[in-house]
Amino acid sequence: MPLPSLRALAFATPVAVAAGFALVFFYAPLDADQGFVQKIFYLHVPLAICALVGFVVAGVHAIRHLRSGDPVHDLRSYVSIHASIIFGLAVLVTGAIWARASWGQWWVWGEPTLVSFLIVFLLYCTYYPLRYAIEDRERQARYASVFAVTAGAFVPLNFIAVRMSESLVHPRVLATAEGGMPPRMWLTFLVCLAGVALLWTTLVRFEIAAKLTSAKLSRLRRAIEGTDAPAPSSRIAPSAQPRPAGAPESV
């Protein structure tokens, strides 16, 4: 499928992010209730959306990995989760800042979106110890994919469950948008969302490219040195090397 090149993404991302920030500070109106602090919404919400979508994308790649056995899909799933966990940490931090400014507390347990995000974040944090703890590469990839599929199914379910259990304190910005959010805020929000989504995509593509290149490099190096010894590469990172020709599929 024709994806934009990494170079094009690397140009588009700073432009979109810079445009988003320019709109946030110079174009979007001040919120009548919350004042200036409401502007963190233009960073917090797109980060949260991208992190959650990233977890689901990782699950889709994991399904493709399980169906095809191609390690490239495992690599994509791993890198998607990696980027989404970093974004998730940023969501928790920006969310805490916003909560402190508008509700006076760093953490509000009565707030379903916050709590369910924390649960999802904690769950995905166990992805790394899981990979660390399995030595065999092929099995590591397979189990990590099973985890990613299970956790991907868990994400929406968890949001339903937590929302049922709590009242609604969190501003339902998007839900009330019809009546509430003026068009200038909408435009700013959409540009910011596009910028953060591009940032996520660029980071993921960059890490995949870096991993594939270093795998290729170590393959070439071994070919020059003429040794058949296995590559002393990272223990958890998924191997990006294709299965050697003629190697048996798992029994």
Added chain:
Amino acid sequence: MPREQHVPEGAPVSAFRTVLAKDLRVELRTFESVPAMALFSVTAFVLFRFGLDRDQLEGGLAAGVLLVTVLFAAILAINRLFVAEREQGGFDAIRLAPVDGTALFAAKVVALVIYLSALELVAVPAFAILFMDAWSGLPALAPVLVLANLGLAVTGALVASIAVNSRARDLLGPLILLPLLVPVMIGAAGAAEPLLAAGGPSFDDLGRWMALLALYDVIFLLVGYAVYDFLLED
């Protein structure tokens, strides 16, 4: 990459029956898991009595103490059913036989449900005797616990099968399992809270919470059915 399977008709059912019968027979002969779970639960109740410094519990607090205790007892059972089996070579033997992954998954889930139900037959009356005056809400707790047991068993079997083949198996299992079980806890506690309320049970919202638990069970049964085969290939 599903395995090539040359399994005769009806084999999954008989494999399911054999594995389940084996687990139950081991339990009946050794009495290793369920009595330990029951003892653990009663001890945990005593700890809660002093930790919370309350000798009567009702409503949300009662539901929380009871269900968290059952959840931790379930982790004990899961460790016995999977980690012990792995260490004694049970899974290697099962892999040698042409056993369908789904049959093994189903057998382990049913065994866990039976263990948990047996545990609750002891733990719930013990809880009522120790902490509660009004027992009229307890019968209505049964369907809630059935759905919660199924959720604990399905997710537990799935996660334990992942964790059991890793190095840190008894550590990693609970670590992955606990966040996954949060919706079960929310649903079961939400349903149990009005049933255990001080002024007698009320049935507000019971259907809504039961629907949440049922949805959870169905989704993770489907996920387990879809991915379990991949956990057995080696």
